[in-house]
Structure formats: C-alpha cells, structure tokens
Amino acid sequence: MxxxxxxxxxxxxxxxxxxxxxxxxxxxxxxxxxxxxxxxAPLAQAEFGWLNDYKKAQQEAKANNKFLLLDFTGSDWCFWCKKFEAEILSQSQFKDYAREKLVLLEVDFPRAKAQSPELRKQNEELAQQYQIMGFPTIVVLNGDGQKLWQYDGYFPDGAAAFIAELEKLPKG
Structure with missing residues (x-):
C-alpha cells in the first residue's frame, strides 16, 4: 500500500x-x-504548481521573468505521456529546476476525466495555435508569449538531459 x-x-x-x-x-x-x-493525485499536482489557466500562467511567467512550459498531454490514456510524466516531470531534479525557472501549464486532453467546457475550448485553441499533432508535446514560451522551443513525442534521455535542453534556451 x-x-x-x-x-x-x-x-x-x-x-x-x-x-x-x-x-x-x-x-x-x-x-x-x-x-x-x-x-x-490532483492535490499533489496542484501543490507542485501546475496550472491549467493559460492567461494566468502567461501573466505569472511575465511577472516573474520565467519561461512558460506547456505540457500537451492525454493524462489518463496516453502511454508515452504517462511515461514522460513519471520519468521527467515527476522527478525531484525537474521539480527543483521548475520551481526556479518555469511556470508550468498542463494542456490536457483526457478521455475519462471531466473538464469544464471553457478549459476544453482553451486547450483546443492552444493545440491549434501551436499545431500540436500528437502527445506528449512540450512547448516553451518566454514571458511575452514567443515560442522558444517545441519537442514532439516522448523524451527518452531523462530529467537531466531535458533540463539541459531547457538551459540552452535564450534568456530574456
């Protein structure tokens, strides 16, 4: 247990x-x-600081001079999304990095979990805006909303390598 x-x-x-x-x-x-x-489970994610309101996340990123990381996921059905979450996003090394440098936005497309119509609409618009073709996809924006990086699919190299990729992004 x-x-x-x-x-x-x-x-x-x-x-x-x-x-x-x-x-x-x-x-x-x-x-x-x-x-x-x-x-x-939802409380643990909330404690860590994942948001689901894009406008709020964008404002927080700008106000705190942080990057905004959008995680496009199918949290309750996508095998590779769950693997990415377990092997990278849930790791203490990533969480420590994220607390310092990132605002985190979950853009979820669940099959079994309930979502408000407003959240579903927001997520669909974001997927269209960033031309999301599959899950998981990570998009990183600067505080002004400019796209700096996009990674499509599962990232196989672990949390340290993922953080190293984020560290290559231009500081604003």
Missing part, C-alpha cells in the same frame, strides 16, 4: 473517523484510504 494511503488511513483512525477492529471498521478504513488516493 502506498505510504500516502497508509498516512491517510492512520489519520482517519487518530481523528476518530473510523475505529479499529471488526470487519465493518476495516471496510471503513479501506474506504477512507481509497478516498485519500482519489483526492491525493
């Missing part, structure tokens, strides 16, 4: 949400753990 799930279940026990012992109580603990799993 993942550590986060165990922590959530332990917290539920300590707070008296569920009591230990008995089959019925074990089911409640399991339900509490499942709820923690379902709600932890």
């Amino acid at each position: 993942p550590a986060r799930t165990v922590q959530c279940a332990a917290l539920a026990l300590r707070r008296g949400v569920v009591e230990g012992g008995g089959v019925k109580n074990h089911r409640l603990i399991l339900l509490a753990a499942i709820a923690c799993i379902l709600f932890a």
Whole structure:
C-alpha cells in the first residue's frame, strides 16, 4: 500500500473517523484510504504548481521573468505521456529546476476525466495555435508569449538531459 494511503488511513483512525477492529471498521478504513488516493493525485499536482489557466500562467511567467512550459498531454490514456510524466516531470531534479525557472501549464486532453467546457475550448485553441499533432508535446514560451522551443513525442534521455535542453534556451 502506498505510504500516502497508509498516512491517510492512520489519520482517519487518530481523528476518530473510523475505529479499529471488526470487519465493518476495516471496510471503513479501506474506504477512507481509497478516498485519500482519489483526492491525493490532483492535490499533489496542484501543490507542485501546475496550472491549467493559460492567461494566468502567461501573466505569472511575465511577472516573474520565467519561461512558460506547456505540457500537451492525454493524462489518463496516453502511454508515452504517462511515461514522460513519471520519468521527467515527476522527478525531484525537474521539480527543483521548475520551481526556479518555469511556470508550468498542463494542456490536457483526457478521455475519462471531466473538464469544464471553457478549459476544453482553451486547450483546443492552444493545440491549434501551436499545431500540436500528437502527445506528449512540450512547448516553451518566454514571458511575452514567443515560442522558444517545441519537442514532439516522448523524451527518452531523462530529467537531466531535458533540463539541459531547457538551459540552452535564450534568456530574456
């Protein structure tokens, strides 16, 4: 069982949400753990700082003199997107770099996850604007919205090599 799930279940026990012992109580603990799993993934992404509002992300990039990294993804169905997320975007080395140098925007095209019509429209417009032909695709903009780099497909060389590519971009 993942550590986060165990922590959530332990917290539920300590707070008296569920009591230990008995089959019925074990089911409640399991339900509490499942709820923690379902709600932890979006929170982890939000904690790290991924945005989904393009205008807000653009303003933040400009105000903080950072690059805006757009991750065009099919987060709940695209094998290569999931692999890219696990091997690069979720790595502490990338996260540390991103905190200093990037504003992160997820441009998601899910099949099972719900999205607001406004978010779906924004994402479709961005995909058209940057001529996205497949997933994953990374686009990096400067604070003024000028495209500096685009990488189509899975990046196989790991977080350090990906960061090295970003470091080659012209500083503005």
